[in-house]
Amino acid sequence: MNKKIFKVCFDMKLDKTISIKKSKKNKCEMLDGNITFFSNEEDFLLIGIELSKHIGIDNYNVNLDSNYLFETETNDLNSNFLSFGDKVKKLYEGLMLGSWKYSGHKTMNNEDSEASLDKSNLAKSGLMEINLSFDLEKSLLEFNNSNTNEFNQTLRDAIYEMNLNPELKKNYLKECLEKITYEIDEVRKICECTNFARELVEMPSNFLTPSIFAEKAKKIEKESENKKLKITIIEEVSGGILEVSKGSLEKPKLIVCEYYGGEGEILGLVGKGVTFDSGGLSLKPAKSMEDMKTDMAGAANVLSIMKLLSDTNSKKNVVAVMPCVENMPSGSALKPGDVISAMSGQTIEVLNTDAEGRLILCDALWYIQEKLNAKTVIDFATLTGSVVVGLGELFAGLFSNDDFLSESLIKSGKRKSEFLCRLPLHKNYDKLIDSDIADMCNIQKPGSGAGSITAAQFLQRFVKKDTKWAHIDIAGTAYTSHKSMINLRKSTGFGVRLMFDFIQNI
Numbered sequence: 001m002n003k004k005i006f007k008v009c010f011d012m013k014l015d016k017t018i019s020i021k022k023s024k025k026n027k028c029e030m031l032d033g034n035i036t037f038f039s040n041e042e043d044f045l046l047i048g049i050e051l052s053k054h055i056g057i058d059n060y061n062v063n064l065d066s067n068y069l070f071e072t073e074t075n076d077l078n079s080n081f082l083s084f085g086d087k088v089k090k091l092y093e094g095l096m097l098g099s100w101k102y103s104g105h106k107t108m109n110n111e112d113s114e115a116s117l118d119k120s121n122l123a124k125s126g127l128m129e130i131n132l133s134f135d136l137e138k139s140l141l142e143f144n145n146s147n148t149n150e151f152n153q154t155l156r157d158a159i160y161e162m163n164l165n166p167e168l169k170k171n172y173l174k175e176c177l178e179k180i181t182y183e184i185d186e187v188r189k190i191c192e193c194t195n196f197a198r199e200l201v202e203m204p205s206n207f208l209t210p211s212i213f214a215e216k217a218k219k220i221e222k223e224s225e226n227k228k229l230k231i232t233i234i235e236e237v238s239g240g241i242l243e244v245s246k247g248s249l250e251k252p253k254l255i256v257c258e259y260y261g262g263e264g265e266i267l268g269l270v271g272k273g274v275t276f277d278s279g280g281l282s283l284k285p286a287k288s289m290e291d292m293k294t295d296m297a298g299a300a301n302v303l304s305i306m307k308l309l310s311d312t313n314s315k316k317n318v319v320a321v322m323p324c325v326e327n328m329p330s331g332s333a334l335k336p337g338d339v340i341s342a343m344s345g346q347t348i349e350v351l352n353t354d355a356e357g358r359l360i361l362c363d364a365l366w367y368i369q370e371k372l373n374a375k376t377v378i379d380f381a382t383l384t385g386s387v388v389v390g391l392g393e394l395f396a397g398l399f400s401n402d403d404f405l406s407e408s409l410i411k412s413g414k415r416k417s418e419f420l421c422r423l424p425l426h427k428n429y430d431k432l433i434d435s436d437i438a439d440m441c442n443i444q445k446p447g448s449g450a451g452s453i454t455a456a457q458f459l460q461r462f463v464k465k466d467t468k469w470a471h472i473d474i475a476g477t478a479y480t481s482h483k484s485m486i487n488l489r490k491s492t493g494f495g496v497r498l499m500f501d502f503i504q505n506i
């Protein structure tokens with residue numbers, strides 16, 4: 001695959017309303033003098049600005065007298081008080097996310113490498129790496145030089161308004177530059193991991209079986225410089241994971257990932273990894289069945305988040321469990337009416353083999369609490385079609401037994417434009433999955449509706465009373481029917497940036 005490297009230098013002035021005009025070659029300039037970018041790929045920068053609007057910069061007005069360029073504390077993306085540093089990061093994030101494209105399987109690579117604001121051209125631009133750098137040494141040299149660039153001038157103006165002695169001011173500039181260099185690098189890692197999740201979701205199921213998924217996980221561990229990341233593949237599985245996989249020639253894998261950064265209680269992440277969901281004997285209609293290669297988006301997210309924690313050398317303690325199976329119909333497949341035992345020992349009457357996600361998640365939930373000691377557990381799953389009916393492709397469904405956890409997740413979602421809508425849990429919904437012959441059914445009683453809620457109620461039956469738990473149903477948001485400015489393909493990586501934000505703020 002071809003990687004293009006772009007060196008991008010940002011020069012940014014604050015305080016004006018944005019308008020964009022292309023100027024001389026190799027340079028594009030914002031009118032009203034507020035933002036100037038220098039690059040030999042001007043179109044990409046314009047695209048970056050456009051894309052950034054879609055992930056949260058709607059308003060470019062900033063009050064310079066807020067003094068601190070990098071310390072504006074706001075969680076409201078529509079606020080007028082995004083700091084200079086936050087803006088640069090957003091622009092970079094826009095570039096990184098918006099220029100991603102699935103590497104694909106074409107044997108001829110005759111794609112146009114030129115990109116422009118024309119989105120169809122952008123889609124052809126191929127994978128690229130954007131290298132945004134600030135030259136710290138040079139910037140410091142220029143600090144006292146009249147021939148300073150706009151970026152330093154902006155910093156200098158701001159710093160001189162501060163009531164500090166000259167030496168402190170100089171140190172402050174150095175700190176600012178170091179901080180933004182570090183933070184930009186972090187944004188790069190976040191975007192790379194988001195794009196990694198997207199790549200996995202786009203992959204055809206013959207290129208991403210449970211075994212290949214497990215190999216990819218092991219590869220991450222092997223290639224990681226951070227030795228705190230440990231990944232174990234469990235081949236001998238039981239419970240729902242074994243039952244769901246019985247119809248397929250592909251062997252199930254339970255992927256267990258542990259990362260102990262040292263700080264705080266253990267957070268557990270669970271991701272649904274159905275690498276292809278035919279529905280099993282309760283076969284899905286042929287129309288759009290190809291999209292069922294994406295039924296592992298939850299596991300893709302969770303693996304990407306774990307990679308990100310390792311890449312950024314996080315100080316948090318996070319464990320993850322990803323049950324990976326293929327759900328297929330065959331002579332050995334699980335049958336409607338069968339009663340199975342979950343790993344926890346609870347029995348389940350399987351009324352529909354297409355409600356298989358919960359049959360593997362319940363084991364993963366049990367495992368992460370019993371074996372890995374997670375006190376808070378968050379699961380990601382493309383679980384129900386009902387959530388798409390209710391919320392479409394903008395909001396994911398959130399279910400939780402804890403108000404504070406729920407609020408924190410919603411806030412992280414807002415910061416990342418990955419929106420969550422909390423839906424209810426209630427004992428009367430729970431009754432809808434009672435069974436006459438087993439502990440529970442895997443779907444609700446006919447005609448009672450509430451498919452997403454009863455799926456969550458099912459999962460809750462495997463959550464201990466003292467475990468804080470949230471279930472995020474990403475069936476509508478992981479793989480969308482249309483492209484958007486920051487998703488030129490259909491897979492979104494929805495949840496990776498949200499979860500990283502959440503973990504950083506625990």
Ligand SMILES: [Zn+2]
Pocket residue numbers: 277279353354355356357
């Ligand atoms: Zn299914």
